[in-house]
Amino acid sequence: MRKKLERFSDNAERRNVIEKGKPVFEVIKGNWKKELFGNDNDLVVEFGCGRGEYTVGLAEKFPDKNFIGVDIKGARIWVGSTYAINNQLDNVAFLRVNIVQLEDYFAKDEVSEVWVTFPDPRPKDRDEKRRLTSPRYLEMYKGILKKDGWLKFKTDNTPLFDYTLSLFEDQVKIKNLQYTYDLYNSEFMDEHYGVKTKYEKLFHDQGESIKYMKFQFEKS
Known part of the structure; x- marks a missing residue:
């Protein structure tokens, strides 16, 4: 508790x-x-950033973009914040809020790219609305993303990945969908950028393949 305080x-x-x-x-x-x-650089936002490994990792790769990690856990955010400070990453920030409030902190069309990396799969049916790729969250991401902005999603969880793909059949209108069930052995490997979250390392070491998709929303 003392360390957290x-x-x-x-x-x-x-x-x-x-x-x-x-x-x-x-x-x-x-x-x-x-x-x-x-x-005036592009804003890239990671939702459910945890300790911020992906946020700071991408920031190092792309100094000409601004990166924001969003999470409710302040002790976790501290880790990414500390790394950014120690490595003089001025293009990194962390927002400590519940993700369900995201529309209170990002304006319409303000964000160029959204990342959702290894969220809690919430496997129980009663928790569907809490999945970070559920229709209600996707609608929020759509609102803050610029026209033709990309949403990129990574997970080790096959049921969550399949669930997300199923939404595109009739619930969520998207375009330019690209995906793979095995990122490390796919044409999208260059989009991995050599950045791994704590859970990505853990799951991959356990033999789980990493699933990845990217798409744009249909926006009028």
């Missing part, structure tokens, strides 16, 4: 952690580039 205290003082109680928290919607990054 120390991390919360650090987060409260850090510019790259956006959370309740900070003035920027109330005005960040629609103003990420102006209020935080000070440039």
Whole structure:
């Protein structure tokens, strides 16, 4: 508990952690580039970022883009925040909120790319609405994504992957869908960028294949 409280205290003082109680928290919607990054580069957001391995990993690969990791767990966000500070990654920030509130912190068409990496599969039927690729969340991502912006999804969980694909048959209108059930042995391997989350390493070492898809929403 002491360690967690120390991390919360650090987060409260850090510019790259956006959370309740900070003035920027109330005005960040629609103003990420102006209020935080000070440039006009594309915004890439990872939802359910955990310790932020993917957020900071991509930020290192693409210094000409801005990356935001979103998670409710402050102690986890601290890990990614610390890495970004120690490695002088000024194109990284973390937003500490429940993802269901995402429309309160990102404006319509503000984001260029969304990543959903290894979310909790929520296998029980009663938890369908809590899956980060359920129709209600996909509708939120659609709202904040620019026209022709990409959503990219990675998981080790085959039922969750199949569930997500099934939504595109009649519930969610998308275009340019591309996917694979074995990322590391596919034509999309270059899009892995050599970045692995903690859970990606764990599942892959256990022999699980990594599933990956990307698509764009049909937007008028």
